Structures are given as C-alpha cells and as structure tokens.
Amino acid sequence: MTHGGRLVARSLREAGVGVIFTLTGGHVMPILDGALDEGIPVIDVRHEQAAVHAADAYSRLNPGRLGCAVLTAGPGVTDGVTGIANAWRANSPLLVIGGQGPFANLGRGSLQEMDHVGMIRPISKWADACYQTDRIPEYVEVAVRHAVAGVPGPAFLEIPMDVLMGPASLDDVAIPPITATPPVIHPDPADVAAAVETLATAQRPVMMAGTGVKWSRGGPALQRFAEETALPTFVNGMGRGQMPHGSPQLFNRVRREALRECDVFLLAGSPLDFRLRFGGAVSDGARIVQLDIDATLIGQNRPADVAVVGNLGVVFDRMLDEIGASNTAVDFSDWAAELRAREDKLEAQFEAQLCSDESPVDPLRFAAEIRDFVDEDTILIGDGGDIVAQASKVIPVRTPDGWMDPGPLGTLGVGMPFALAAQHSFPDRKVLIIYGDGAFGLNGFEYDTAVRFGLPIVGIVGNDAAWGQMLRPQVGLYGADRKVAVDLAETRYDRVVEALGGHGEFCQRPEEIRPALERAFASGRPALVNVMIRKDEGAPKGSTYV
Numbered sequence: 285m286t287h288g289g290r291l292v293a294r295s296l297r298e299a300g301v302g303v304i305f306t307l308t309g310g311h312v313m314p315i316l317d318g319a320l321d322e323g324i325p326v327i328d329v330r331h332e333q334a335a336v337h338a339a340d341a342y343s344r345l346n347p348g349r350l351g352c353a354v355l356t357a358g359p360g361v362t363d364g365v366t367g368i369a370n371a372w373r374a375n376s377p378l379l380v381i382g383g384q385g386p387f388a389n390l391g392r393g394s395l396q397e398m399d400h401v402g403m404i405r406p407i408s409k410w411a412d413a414c415y416q417t418d419r420i421p422e423y424v425e426v427a428v429r430h431a432v433a434g435v436p437g438p439a440f441l442e443i444p445m446d447v448l449m450g451p452a453s454l455d456d457v458a459i460p461p462i463t464a465t466p467p468v469i470h471p472d473p474a475d476v477a478a479a480v481e482t483l484a485t486a487q488r489p490v491m492m493a494g495t496g497v498k499w500s501r502g503g504p505a506l507q508r509f510a511e512e513t514a515l516p517t518f519v520n521g522m523g524r525g526q527m528p529h530g531s532p533q534l535f536n537r538v539r540r541e542a543l544r545e546c547d548v549f550l551l552a553g554s555p556l557d558f559r560l561r562f563g564g565a566v567s568d569g570a571r572i573v574q575l576d577i578d579a580t581l582i583g584q585n586r587p588a589d590v591a592v593v594g595n596l597g598v599v600f601d602r603m604l605d606e607i608g609a610s611n612t613a614v615d616f617s618d619w620a621a622e623l624r625a626r627e628d629k630l631e632a633q634f635e636a637q638l639c640s641d642e643s644p645v646d647p648l649r650f651a652a653e654i655r656d657f658v659d660e661d662t663i664l665i666g667d668g669g670d671i672v673a674q675a676s677k678v679i680p681v682r683t684p685d686g687w688m689d690p691g692p693l694g695t696l697g698v699g700m701p702f703a704l705a706a707q708h709s710f711p712d713r714k715v716l717i718i719y720g721d722g723a724f725g726l727n728g729f730e731y732d733t734a735v736r737f738g739l740p741i742v743g744i745v746g747n748d749a750a751w752g753q754m755l756r757p758q759v760g761l762y763g764a765d766r767k768v769a770v771d772l773a774e775t776r777y778d779r780v781v782e783a784l785g786g787h788g789e790f791c792q793r794p795e796e797i798r799p800a801l802e803r804a805f806a807s808g809r810p811a812l813v814n815v816m817i818r819k820d821e822g823a824p825k826g827s828t829y830v
Contacts, residue, residue: 286321288417288448289314291457292381293322295424299462300349301379303327303342303708305335305701307363309356311383311396314448316354327704329733332360336367337701337727339378340438344522345663345685345709347501350379350428350464357383357445358396365403366695368438372407374522374691375495377436377464379427380404387415387444404440409433413442417450418457425462432466434578436499466499469577471594471602478590479550479573480606480614483513486548488619492560495521495691496553496577502597503684506552507531509600513607514617516542520554521691525681537630538623546570553577553596556585557692575599638678643793644816647671650746651678653797654718661713662686663706667699668720669753671746671817675718697726699743700734707739714805717743722751724777734810735785742804743781743812744797748819749774759821778814787811 292315296304303325306316319326329335332355339351355364361382371378382404385394405411410430414423423441431439483489497506503526510517510533517533519526527534535542543549549566552575556563563586566572574581574588575596582591592599607614640646651674658664660682666672666689681687688706690698699717707715724745734741755770778788787807789800797815804811 285451285453287314287318288420288443288450288452289316290318290321290454291417291420291452292424292443292448293318293324294454294459295421295462296352297322297324298459299379299424299428300464301352302346302349304352304354305329305338305342305704306354307332307335307356307360309360309383311357311360311385311445312354312381312448315381325708327708327733327737329701329704330729331727332363333367333697334701334704334727334730334733336364336378336380337370337698338705339380340367340371340374340376341688341698341702341705342709343376343378344688345706348465350377350431351705352379352381354381355383356396357385357400358398360396361400361404365407368404368440369407370690370693370695370698371438373693375435375437375499376691377431378438379424379431380438380440382440382442383448384413384442384444386446388446390444400442401440407438408440409437411440413444415444415447417447417452420447421457421459425460428462428464432464434466435496435581436466468598469594471592471599473602475590475592476599476602476606477610479575479592480603480610480612482571482573482590483548483550484612484614486616488546489515489548489550489616490542490546491515491517491550491552492554493517493519493526493552494523494554497526497596498522498684500553500577500596500598502526502553502595502600505597505600509604512604513614514620515550516616516620516623518542520559523554525684525686529680529682532624533620535623535627537634538627540565541626542623543567548573551575555581559692562586634677641794642818644748644818645791645794645797647674647746647817647820648678649794650797650815650817651675653794654716654744654801655679657798657801658714658716660686663688663710663713663715665689665699665702665706665715665717667696667702667717668723668746669694669696669751671720671752672718673753696720696723699723700727700730700741703741704730704733704737704739707734707741708737715741717741719743719745720752721745721747721749721772721775721777728777728780729784731781731784731786731810731812739810740805740808741810742801744801745777745812745814746817747774747777747814748817750819752820755821764821774816776814778812781810781812785809789813791815
C-alpha cells in the first residue's frame, strides 16, 4: 500500500516528466514524497511563479517531455498564475498540479481553500480536479493529452490533500500509457495543392515561420522547403533558430519593407497578432496562405485565402512533394537576391553602430560584446524589455534551442527560472541570461536556487537604473519633468549575487565586458555581470533601429 502522491509521481514518470519544480507546501507534500520513490528530481524554488516558468522552459527544451510544476493551495496557486498565463500565450505545454484543502471539508473554509480551477480555466488548455485517489493516473493522462494536443498549452490539475494522502495499492491501480508526444495530423491533399498553386503564381512571396514550427518539430522540413524554393523567410517567437543562422533564405533587417511589398504571404505557425500589427503589416493586396497545426487559429484578424491544417513539418514536405509531382515551377531566387542586397546594406549600416567606446556603455555595444562572446553551445535567455529588444537585433540565434524569451505576454522574471530548467537539462552547456535591471528584481532571488543546486548559470545585466522601455515614451509624451515610476537605483546587483553565494562582476566600460564574462563562466558558480549602460531618455543616440 502507498498513498495518492505516489500515484501522481508514478504517472508523471510514465509521462516522461524528468524533474518537478516546486515550492514546498503542506497540501502537496505527498507528491514530493512520491517523487523520491519514483526517482524524479525535485528542484524547489523561492517563488511559485518561478516554478511554473521553469516547467515552461523544460518543455521548450525537451521535445517529447513535459515540464511539471507542483504548487501548494491558495497563494501557491495564485503565485503561479503569471507563469501559467505566460505559457498560455506562448503555446507552451506543461502540467501544473495544484493542492487544495481536504475534499471532505470542501466549501467549509479550509486553510487556503479557493476556486483554483475556475481561476485557471481561462488561461489553460484544460483545468479540472480529481476527487478519488484511485483515479489520479486517469486524470494525469487526460491533463497531459490536453496540454500537448493541437496548439499546445498548460493544463492544470487540482488534487485535494486528503485525496493525495488517501491509501492506494500500486498493484490494483492501473497506470495508463501517457505520452507527451502529440499525434501527427496530416494535411488535406487538396489544401496542399491549393497552397502550391497560389505560391506558384507569386512574384514577391514572403514566409513568416513561428512557434507552430517548433511544436511540429518542423525545423528541418522548413529548411528544405525554403532552400528548394528560395523563398525569403522571416522567423518570430519560438520559430527563431528553426532556420540556421547564415541561411541564404533567412532574413531579418528588411522585414518591414518585404511585408509591404509581398504579393503572397505564407504564414506558418505564427498568429497575426500585435507583432504583425494584427495583419496590417502585410500588404493589403497580398494573398494569405496560412499553415497551422489547429484550425481554430486560421483567419485570426485577417482571412486566409488558402488554409492548410496539420503538422507543419508534414505540411512543408507535402508541399514539396506536390511541387515535384505537378512539375510546378517554384523558384524565387531573383526576388531573394534583391532582398539580400538590401539586407546586406542595412546590416552594414547597423554594424557601424556597434563600436561605441563610451561609458556608461552603449546598449548596442553591450549586445555586440555578448554576441562576440557566445558560441553555438550557449543557451541565451532574454529577460527584460528595452535591453532584450536591443540584444535581439544584434545577437543571432544559431541553434533551435539557442534562445528563449517569455513570448507574446512579455512577462518579466523568466530569466533565472528558464535558466534553471536549461542548466538542469544540459549540464555541459553554457547558459547565459540577458537581464534588464528592472527584470532582475522580479526573480533575481532564484540565484539562491541555482547556488543550492550547483547550477553555474551566468547572467549579465544592462543596468541603466531605469525601466527604459517605459522611460522613453513617457518622456516623449509628457516631458522630462513629468517622469514618474520609471527611475531605479544604480544597484550593485553583482554584490547581491555574491551575498547569495555566487560570483559577481562589475563593468563600466565596454572592453571590460568580455573578460568579466570569461571570469564568470570560469568561476564554476552561478554568476552575474553587472554592466552600467547609457540611460536613454529619448531615442537611443545614433540609432534608427529601435
């Protein structure tokens, strides 16, 4: 005989959960006890939001394996809401298990009792509660299936403490097969043929590949399709890294003008949300060919002229098959060459802005120093507003898992939680967080977690003593004498990390950054490089790319 918490842990092991992220609490102790018996590592953090962010990152970095966060009842679950919402907007699958007061006292006002399921349901793929100990594995299987099916996202399972503590027999309770790999949905051949026919009539087509390509494991097929058609391709979201850095078909600087000039827009696994001005960034006369893994995403904000629903890797391969079988001429080399010439010119102009020797450090020079230091073995994590936007313009993504940021919700505080999952998953790789000083304040105390678990994560802070992304528009709208709630102190965050047991570095000049990064990684400890950067109250000096 055992208890319900052991059934949870065994079900998680069956689902391929490789680690549980949690902050301990009385309502969920049986799950953590069961994890010991089932050999599942437990990483306990300092805030439940961090536990959910870490589970999110674990799923992003480990295809076919699901991230899992276990949260105690009441404030434990409410603290995790931001992490769940962030995963929901980022289409990231994970399982969150929440505690609850005893089922026998439901509605009587137990400690930390509240309606978790009703709160979580609008920001999850699935949310429910299990009230019978012997049905726990069944509920875990249903939760996992919902998390990974179609457009992935978070699933939430509540289990009251008396259900978790209830007796159970491992011999009598069956653990169903649980897989975190979704079924492969094949597209309708007629839709594939219509997409190829539309593309073949184009003169200036453009493709935007996004998060759906990653969850379809479609990167290799995307590359083959772009190469064989010479189709100019841009990426966003988790699509970054799905095309290899340096590919002749991968573009960046000319995105705005290419979208304005295109006559066919191939949208692959990316929504027409604010990043594309809800469809307004694309030429009014362009025909839209939309490829996605779920039909409910088709036509959002702008109707699709052709829609193909299915696993995007399969869709790209079927389109290539159709091009070959129909002997259709699909070659956009001339258009790609025209865009490449413009891209190279803009890149050269941009590169000239990265050489400033000023102190405090120019934000673009800050990003350039990071770019020149990292290699293909580095996992980069962006946690901030202004500084991460600057860095993403400078630092290329070299591998499919080489960059993580929060996604469309724009949540701050993901840096160290994402890094915990990354370093645990890949202990031999470098993990580097690019912080804004504002963002560091949200979950910077998770350096304590990294120290306790011996995870040698390195962060670098662009410290301008401000909420820079809010400072500039506020000054622009209301004037410098009307600043409010945007200034921070010139805090020595490096000393904060030293106090937590890590390694700290402080830089005031650009030439100090690379040696500081080298020492930080060589320390073998969690480390932070605190770099004082220029505080821009107007548009950054000399830059037209912000």
